[in-house]
Amino acid sequence: MTQLDTSNPPSDILNDHTSSKSNTVNICPSKIGNQIWYYPRFNRVLKKGPEVKVSEADAMRLLSSKTRVPVPQVYASFEKDGRGYIIMAMAEGQPLWKMWDSIDEGKKQYLIDQLSTYVQDWRRLSADYYGSVGSGPCGDVFFQHLPAIGKSERTFGPYASRSEYNEGLIEALRNARPDGIWGEEEQSLADRIRSLVGEQKTFSHGDLYPDHIFVDNNFTITAIIDWGASGFSIPEREAFEATSRDNHPIWIEIAEAALPHMKREDYIFYDEFNEALRLYSGI
Numbered sequence: 001m002t003q004l005d006t007s008n009p010p011s012d013i014l015n016d017h018t019s020s021k022s023n024t025v026n027i028c029p030s031k032i033g034n035q036i037w038y039y040p041r042f043n044r045v046l047k048k049g050p051e052v053k054v055s056e057a058d059a060m061r062l063l064s065s066k067t068r069v070p071v072p073q074v075y076a077s078f079e080k081d082g083r084g085y086i087i088m089a090m091a092e093g094q095p096l097w098k099m100w101d102s103i104d105e106g107k108k109q110y111l112i113d114q115l116s117t118y119v120q121d122w123r124r125l126s127a128d129y130y131g132s133v134g135s136g137p138c139g140d141v142f143f144q145h146l147p148a149i150g151k152s153e154r155t156f157g158p159y160a161s162r163s164e165y166n167e168g169l170i171e172a173l174r175n176a177r178p179d180g181i182w183g184e185e186e187q188s189l190a191d192r193i194r195s196l197v198g199e200q201k202t203f204s205h206g207d208l209y210p211d212h213i214f215v216d217n218n219f220t221i222t223a224i225i226d227w228g229a230s231g232f233s234i235p236e237r238e239a240f241e242a243t244s245r246d247n248h249p250i251w252i253e254i255a256e257a258a259l260p261h262m263k264r265e266d267y268i269f270y271d272e273f274n275e276a277l278r279l280y281s282g283i
Contacts, residue, residue, distance in 0.1 A: 038090060044075065045090050052084030052228070055132040059227040060088070062133055067121040070223050091223035096210035099219075100250065107219045114221045115213065116258040119238065123260070125203035130165045131158025132231035139206050139229040141241050142169055142274060146281035148178045165234070166193050169273070176277045189273055201232040208238065209246040210254070236262055240270050 027036040027045070034049030047056075057077030063069045072088040079085070096111065131138050138157035147153055156172055159165040170190045177186065205212075206229035214223040229241075239262040242255045 043090050045072070045088050047086045047088070048083055050083055052086060053132070053136065054079055054084060054086075055134050055136045056084075056228045056230070057086045057088070058133040059230045062125065063122060063227075066125060067118075069118045069122050070221060071227070072223055072225060091214045091225050093214040093216040093222040096213040096215050099215060100210065103219065110219055111215065111221065112254060112257050115254070118221065118224065119205075119208075119259055122203050122205070123235075123238070125232075127201050127203075127232040129158040129160055130162075130168075130201055130231075130233055136231070138165075138168070138233065139231045140233050140237060141206075141229075141245070142277060143172050144229075145172070145176055145277045146283045147175045148181075148280045150178060151175050162197060162199050162234075163194075166196055169193050173273075173277060176280060178280060181280075186276070189276055192269065193273070196234075198234070200235050202235045202237070204230060204233050204238040204241070206230050206233070206237065206241055207245060208242045208255075208259075210251055235260070236266055236270065240267060243267075244271060244274065 023040055025038040025040070027038050034047065034051050037046045037048075038044075039046065054077045057074045060071045060074050063071050064073070072091055074086065074088045076087040077085065100108070129135055135158045137143070137155035138159070143156040152175075154175065156168045157165070159168055170193055173186060173189060174182070205224070205227060207226055208224075212224060212226045213221060214225065216222050239255070239259045242259055243252055
């Protein structure tokens with residue numbers, strides 16, 4: 001589907017949303033920032049907000065055209081007045097968390113096998129840069145933390161090589177430190193980062209957990225949603241972020257069975273680095 005011109009958003013959806021007779025439903029009323037609205041009349045969803053980017057829609061289009069991964073069909077995407085808009089199909093089924101405890105081990109394994117197949121499928125996608133789809137900034141968690149006081153929020157990437165990506169990580173660490181704070185611990189982390197090699201640029205969801213995996217009554221995965229953090233990155237990214245963003249024991253067990261194996265020592269290092277990025281901001 002062709003991306004719409006930012007000056008000409010689809011009037012049927014937007015007019016329905018602003019009408020006093022609209023029966024639109026705010027799917028996530030407690031969500032801060034971005035909003036997600038469901039339009040029963042069209043059976044479509046509007047995701048909008050200052051953090052919504054067209055690259056998320058582009059990622060779903062890429063997956064729909066190049067893989068068998070089930071994603072919501074995108075009808076339109078655009079950015080206007082500092083806000084992004086994505087109009088897409090409503091995901092069928094219910095989040096994995098809502099049914100997991102009530103199903104037997106055979107059905108659980110069936111779901112794990114499906115998830116593993118889809119993850120392998122999207123990991124076959126590659127690019128010549130590290131960043132979001134369309135040569136946008138990196139969505140990796142390492143680049144999403146708040147800066148130290150006195151530093152400015154910024155984006156990082158895209159990067160053409162692993163050495164550039166590594167230097168971006170170090171720059172993110174510097175941005176997370178107040179002026180004048182750079183000691184032996186920071187230098188040790190920077191030296192370790194610079195020693196990392198491997199030019200593989202692997203597609204990652206970047207925010208995979210059970211609420212983003214929809215399942216129907218036949219225990220078939222019908223949709224994987226929320227691709228806002230997705231993009232091309234280091235191969236370890238998927239497993240690290242899936243298990244560090246949500247460390248519920250049951251999800252860890254699912255993720256370890258469905259996602260590519262990550263060496264324990266690599267996880268420990270990336271976790272140490274990630275915590276160092278949060279040291280002064282807490283976020």
